[in-house]
Amino acid sequence: MNSRADNSLSDFQVRFAAAVNGAPADGLNTGDDRGIPLERRMDVYRNNVHASLIDALASAFSVVQKLVGEEFFRAMAREFLRMHMPRSRTLIGFGEEFPAFLDDFPPVATLAYLGDVARLECAWLRSYHAGNEGALGPQDFADVPEREMDGLVLTLHPGVQLFSSDFPVWSIWQSNQNGYDGPKVAQKPESVLMMRPKFAVELHLVDVATIVFVEALADGRMLGDAVEAGMKVGASFDPSRILGLFLSGGGFSRFHPTGMRGV
Amino acid sequence: MTYHSVFQPDPIPATAGVGLKPQHFRDILETKPAIGWFEVHPENYMGEGGSPHAYLTDIRSHYSLSCHGVGLSLGGVGPLDADHLYRLRDFVSRYEPGLVSEHLAWSAHDGHFLNDLLPLPLTDDALDLMVEHVDQMQEALGRQVLVENPSTYLTFKGETMKEADFLIALARRTGCKLLFDVNNVYVSARNHGFDAAAYIDAVPGSLIGEVHLAGHAVEVINGVELRIDDHGSEVVSDVWYLYERLIARVGPKPSLIEWDTNIPAWPVLFFEAQKADILMKQHDLVLGRRHGHE
Numbered sequence: 001m002n003s004r005a006d007n008s009l010s011d012f013q014v015r016f017a018a019a020v021n022g023a024p025a026d027g028l029n030t031g032d033d034r035g036i037p038l039e040r041r042m043d044v045y046r047n048n049v050h051a052s053l054i055d056a057l058a059s060a061f062s063v064v065q066k067l068v069g070e071e072f073f074r075a076m077a078r079e080f081l082r083m084h085m086p087r088s089r090t091l092i093g094f095g096e097e098f099p100a101f102l103d104d105f106p107p108v109a110t111l112a113y114l115g116d117v118a119r120l121e122c123a124w125l126r127s128y129h130a131g132n133e134g135a136l137g138p139q140d141f142a143d144v145p146e147r148e149m150d151g152l153v154l155t156l157h158p159g160v161q162l163f164s165s166d167f168p169v170w171s172i173w174q175s176n177q178n179g180y181d182g183p184k185v186a187q188k189p190e191s192v193l194m195m196r197p198k199f200a201v202e203l204h205l206v207d208v209a210t211i212v213f214v215e216a217l218a219d220g221r222m223l224g225d226a227v228e229a230g231m232k233v234g235a236s237f238d239p240s241r242i243l244g245l246f247l248s249g250g251g252f253s254r255f256h257p258t259g260m261r262g263v
Numbered sequence: 264m265t266y267h268s269v270f271q272p273d274p275i276p277a278t279a280g281v282g283l284k285p286q287h288f289r290d291i292l293e294t295k296p297a298i299g300w301f302e303v304h305p306e307n308y309m310g311e312g313g314s315p316h317a318y319l320t321d322i323r324s325h326y327s328l329s330c331h332g333v334g335l336s337l338g339g340v341g342p343l344d345a346d347h348l349y350r351l352r353d354f355v356s357r358y359e360p361g362l363v364s365e366h367l368a369w370s371a372h373d374g375h376f377l378n379d380l381l382p383l384p385l386t387d388d389a390l391d392l393m394v395e396h397v398d399q400m401q402e403a404l405g406r407q408v409l410v411e412n413p414s415t416y417l418t419f420k421g422e423t424m425k426e427a428d429f430l431i432a433l434a435r436r437t438g439c440k441l442l443f444d445v446n447n448v449y450v451s452a453r454n455h456g457f458d459a460a461a462y463i464d465a466v467p468g469s470l471i472g473e474v475h476l477a478g479h480a481v482e483v484i485n486g487v488e489l490r491i492d493d494h495g496s497e498v499v500s501d502v503w504y505l506y507e508r509l510i511a512r513v514g515p516k517p518s519l520i521e522w523d524t525n526i527p528a529w530p531v532l533f534f535e536a537q538k539a540d541i542l543m544k545q546h547d548l549v550l551g552r553r554h555g556h557e
Binding site for chain 2: 008009010012013014016017020028029030031032034035036037038040041042044045048049052053056085086087088089090091092093127128129130131132133158159196199200
C-alpha cells in the first residue's frame with residue numbers, strides 16, 4: 001500500500017474515531033460548515049454509532065431493559081460501550097460481556113439478579129442462532145430394543161441451552177413477557193432448560209437433577225448413566241418426563257448405540 | 264463452514280425491490296407479493312442457523328436476493344478483516360445473491376466495529392485505498408461488486424475530487440459497478456450545498472448496477488437545515504424527481520426502497536416500491552417511443 005496514503009488517512013481515522021467517542025472534532029481539517037457548527041455535524045456520526053449499538057443491546061437484553069427502564073438502560077449501555085465496543089462486524093453475539101459488566105456496575109448493585117437475567121438472555125440468543133440440525137422424535141427410537149436404551153449416547157441439538165442461577169431467573173423472564181398475568185416472583189434459585197423446536201426458543205423451568213442429567217448427556221455419557229446421575233441428585237427426578245420433553249422439543253439431534261447393556 | 268447453495272444464482276431484475284425486514288417475513292411468505300427482489304444486510308445472517316436463516320431461505324426460494332454489506336469497511340486503513348470476508352463469502356455461497364454491494368465508507372477502527380458508515384476525504388490516497396480493497400473483495404468473492412455513495416455530514420479541506428468523479432474512477436480502475444443512492448446524493452447535496460441534479464447527470468448509466476431510494480429526516484440547527492439519512496419515512500418528492508431524472512436518462516435499474524427505522528406495515532412499504540416500478544414503466548414507454556421501438 002502507498003505509505004503516504006496510510007499515514008495521512010490513518011491519522012485522519014484516528015482523529016475521527018476519537019471524535020466519535022467524544023473528543024472535539026477540530027483538527028479534522030473539515031470544510032465549510034455552512035452555518036451548522038462542526039460539533040453538531042459530528043454529532044450525527046456520534047449518535048449513529050452509539051444509538052445503533054445501544055439499540056442492538058436493547059434488543060438483545062429486552063428483559064434487562066424492562067427491569068431497569070428504557071432511560072436507565074440506555075445510559076447504562078453507553079457506559080458499557082466505553083469499555084466494550086464490538087469487535088466483530090456482525091452484531092450477532094455482541095454484548096457477551098454485558099452480564100459481567102452488570103455484576104460489577106455500582107448503580108445496579110442492589111439488583112443482584114440482573115447479571116444472571118442477562119446471562120439467561122445470552123443463552124436465549126445462543127439457542128436462537130444455533131446451527132440447524134435435525135431433531136429426533138419418538139419414531140426414531142422405534143427400532144431400538146428396550147434393553148439397549150440405557151446404552152445410547154445422545155447428541156444434544158445445538159439449540160439446547162442450560163442455565164442455573166441463585167436467582168429466580170425463569171420467573172423473572174416469564175413475568176416480563178407480554179401478557180404475563182401470574183403471581184409475583186419469589187426469591188429462590190431456578191434452573192432453565194432451553195430447546196428450539198421449529199426455530200422458536202422455548203424455556204422450561206427444571207430442577208437441579210434435570211440439569212445434572214442433561215450435563216451428563218452433554219459430556220457424552222450413556223443415557224443410563226445420565227439417568228443415574230440425575231436420580232442421585234433428586235429423588236423425584238422423572239426421566240421419562242424429561243425424555244418426553246426432549247423428544248417433543250427437538251432436543252436430540254442424533255444417537256448412537258454403544259452396544260452396552262443397561263445396568 | 265463452507266456452504267453449498269441449493270439456489271441457482273439469478274440476476275436482480277431492473278424493477279423495484281425492498282430491504283427485507285424480519286417484521287415482514289410472515290406477510291411476505293403468506294401473501295407472496297408481486298415484487299421483483301429483496302435485499303438484506305449479510306451481517307444480520309451471520310449466525311450459524313435458526314429462525315433468521317430459516318426465513319431467509321424460504322424467501323430466497325421464491326425471490327431473487329441482493330446482498331448489501333455494511334461491515335467490511337472498504338475505506339478503513341489497514342487490511343480488510345479476514346474473518347468478515349470469510350463470513351461474507353459463506354453468505355454469498357449459501358444464498359447466491361444476484362448482486363453484492365458495499366460502501367464508499369469506513370466502519371471499523373483499531374479492531375472495533377463502529378457500526379456506521381463514516382466519511383473519507385476524497386483524495387487520491389483515499390482512492391488508492393478503496394481500489395486496493397475493492398480489488399481484494401472482488402477477488403475473495405470471485406465476482407463483481409457494487410460500491411455505494413454515502414450520505415455525508417462533513418466535507419474536508421484538501422479533497423481533490425468530487426464524489427461522482429471519485430466513484431467513476433473507482434469503477435474504472437477496479438471493474439466494480441456503482442450502487443447509486445439517490446437519497447444519499449440529495450442529503451449530501453443539501454448538507455454541503457452542491458447541485459444534486461448535476462451529480463445525478465454525471466454518472467454514466469453503464470456503471471450503475473443498482474439504485475437506492477429512502478426517506479430521511481430534517482433537523483434544524485441555528486435556523487439551518489441538516490438532512491439526516493435515517494431510512495425512517497417515505498421517499499420525499501425531491502428525491503423522486505431526481506430518480507425520475509436518472510431513469511429517464513439511463514433506463515430502468517434494479518431500484519431498492521430502504522426503510523430501516525419506524526418500519527411501517529408491509530403494504531406501506533410495498534406501495535413505496537410500486538411507485539418506483541410505475542415511474543420506471545412510464546419512462547421505459549417514453550424511451551421506447553423516442554427510440555422508435557413502438
